[in-house]
Amino acid sequence: MSLMSKGKLYLHTVSHLKPSQVAYRLWRRLGGATPLCRGHRVKGDPSCADIGRIPLLQELDFDAVFLRRFSPDDIVRGRIELLNCDTSIDWEKPWLCEEMSALWEFNLHYCEFILPLAKAACNAGGEKYVESGKDIISSWISVHPRSAGGVPWDPYVISMRVVNWLAFYGEAHDTIDEDELFLRKFNDSLYEQYGHLSIHLEKDILANHYLENLKAMILLAAYFDDVETLHLAVARFVEQVDEQILSDGMHFELSPMYQKIMLECLMRVMDVVRTCDSGAHAKLHRSLKSMVDCLYSLERGIERTPLFNDSGDNVSKGTTSLLRCAERHFGIEPSFVAELSEGGYCIFERSVGNAQVKAVIDVGAPGPAYALGHAHCDMLSFELFYNGRPWVVNCGTFAYQDPSRLRYKNTDAHNAPRFGDCEQSECWASFRMARMARMAGWSRMENGLEATMVDYRGRSITRRIEFLPEGVLVRDSSSEKCVPLVSTVHMAEPFAFADGVDSVESCYAPEFGAARTCRQHQVRGVGLVEYFLPVPEECFEQKEFYEFD
Structure with missing residues (x-):
């Protein structure tokens, strides 16, 4: 491809963007901060952390479709399979997998595989699974300092990882609460990730990335009792839901897979917001109903995710568990829409x-x-x-x-x-x-x-x-x-x-x-x-x- 042809492609691509996206992209490349609003800094304190402010959603944490992707015993041995590719990880060293794709590395640092360990501990009563999960988290904290940057400190990766860490803690809190040393290390790291994310929001990318950033900010603000940030992040989240969730409930990137990912994102936020902002909860509930109807209509009676735009079956939580969560926690029964x-x-x-x-x-x-x-x-x-x-x-x-x-x-x-x-x-x-x-x-x-x-x-x-x-x-x-x-x-x-x-x-x-x-x-x-x-x-x-x- 000639330089002229590539230049035209870039120009046509950039022409679709919002001016703010171009400005934020340049600003971020120059090292500029992108907080919720100008001058904002997170408050709270690691000592204020309380897992009781983060409701459990076991339908999602222990979704059967999700759990089938992992073998807890393999994870204990350091063998991880993600996206149909597996490898061995030495938890004591930086988690580098040069033979794997960037997406695989992103998924590795999401740490979603610690949730099957929590489920295995519940089923077998074996503390070794919880201890293994704690060891994995401790390893991540030790070998991936903030100063090293890279994929582990990417804003989207942080946004996905902190939810899994909090869910793991919530599901295994009886055991984890007994380990004060681990809990102090855990909370200090989460607070550091909270601060980093708060000034690296992906306002240049927007779409599902920004919504996930805001979700993570809401959960962490609630966890650390940062009331000011919580209300500000909730307001931004509601604005984005209004923009990204269409009137028929489809997420505006038009991917059936991201429809499910965004549905999980919305439900996790709503369960936190329920007790702190009834007005926002009511607005989000209307969007949740339409999203549930949309997903149900697309997948009723078929065995997999429809393959339109970027979609596949082994990334999001399963449809059955998502619909069950919406019914049990938010009282929503799906309706078919043709x-x-x-x-x-x-x-x-x-x-x-x-x-x-x-x-x-x-x-x-x-x-x-x-x-x-x-x-x-x-x-x-x-x-x-x-x-x-x-x-x-x-x-x-x-x-x-x-x-x-x-x-x-x-x-x-x-x-x-x-x-x-x-x-x-x-x-x-x-x-x-x-x-x-x-x-x-x-x-x-x-x-x-x-x-x-x-x-x-x-x-x-x-x-x-x-x-x-x-x-x-x-x-x-x-x-x-x-x-x-x-x-x-x-x-x-x-x-x-x-x-x-x-x-x-x-x-x-x-x-x-x-x-x-x-x-x-x-x-x-x-x-x-x-x-x-x-x-x-x-x-x-x-x-x-x-x-x-």
């Missing part, structure tokens, strides 16, 4: 033979213009499931820092149309999008929908999807008669497809770091592309009728 009009997802559930077919269709924008880091070229793409099983799949997100990153973000990694000479949008780096496609409009019909997108060069494609008794008909059309259309489809299994269509073996990633085989088909035409997806034959076999929950 159209997420602002988030841009349309959902169909149909009976076919002895099966239930579910479709999730993307009819929204790539994401918020100033936060496109997790956006893919997936407009007008769809996923199909029958009896909860994947049928037609997008390719997901294998990794953030990997040579294949852009391949997974490009149009052909999704069940989406494009013109033959370019992508829908200009995804040009792991978290960069320059010129982007836009949605021109869409309408839902009784048995399908029609939607029109405009690619980054200003050319439109209209997709019509119809649900017929024996399958799904997809029709892509454009008034452009000189540029061919390309429509890609990925089958999770070798299901039937039209003869004579280009077909190759490919892969998709329902989890980060784990790829599965799929079959990629490409249909080409000029002005018009049409194909039919017959429902898998087993849907017509005589068996017990499947119903959505």
Whole structure:
């Protein structure tokens, strides 16, 4: 790529940002502080710490889906598996894993793997698991001083880690309270991280990063009885929720995975705010209800996270536990919504033979213009499931820092149309999008929908999807008669497809770091592309009728 071309990409990318983001990025690069407000400094004191101010959310701390990712005995031995990659860690040395990706290293420093140790201690009554968790925390404190900086002191990493440390303490407080030396070290470190985070808030990145920063500030302010910071951080958090949670409950980065991560973030804050700010709690409760409805609608009756934008199954807490937490702690029962009009997802559930077919269709924008880091070229793409099983799949997100990153973000990694000479949008780096496609409009019909997108060069494609008794008909059309259309489809299994269509073996990633085989088909035409997806034959076999929950 020429210097001129790269310069244009940078200019188009920066043009989407808020002026404040550009200013804060330059300010942070120069070493400037980014506190909650000008001149703010945290107060409180390590001696004021009280874990009783941080309510337990065992549905999240001990989520079965989350716990299955870890072996407590392996963790005790220093063997850690994250994102389907494992290695041995010497807790007495800096936690350096040069062979692993930056995302893996971030996850290592989140320390979420200490929660399975707390659960193992509850189940087996074995103090060795709590002691191992304490040793891991003590190791982190010893080998990662603030002066060393780096990933351990990244603001987002701190925001995730302190929640896990507090949850571990809360779940194992009977044992931990007996160790005054450890507790003093623990509180001193948390207070130092609190102070560091308070002047390094990610106001240049915003979006989910800033919301997680504010969540951590709220929990730490409550823990250290810093009332002034608590009220200020809660006010900022409410402002961000108003901006980031759309009217239909979808998080504005439009990732089903981040929908779950942000839902956990919101519930952890709400349980703290409940006793200190009833007005904020009431506002957040309304957003929580819509977020719960959104998640429930997207995932009802299917076995995994829908793969739109950056999404995968082995990062967030499980949907069942999130919904259970919302019901038990906040009295929210989910309701099904077929159209997420602002988030841009349309959902169909149909009976076919002895099966239930579910479709999730993307009819929204790539994401918020100033936060496109997790956006893919997936407009007008769809996923199909029958009896909860994947049928037609997008390719997901294998990794953030990997040579294949852009391949997974490009149009052909999704069940989406494009013109033959370019992508829908200009995804040009792991978290960069320059010129982007836009949605021109869409309408839902009784048995399908029609939607029109405009690619980054200003050319439109209209997709019509119809649900017929024996399958799904997809029709892509454009008034452009000189540029061919390309429509890609990925089958999770070798299901039937039209003869004579280009077909190759490919892969998709329902989890980060784990790829599965799929079959990629490409249909080409000029002005018009049409194909039919017959429902898998087993849907017509005589068996017990499947119903959505």
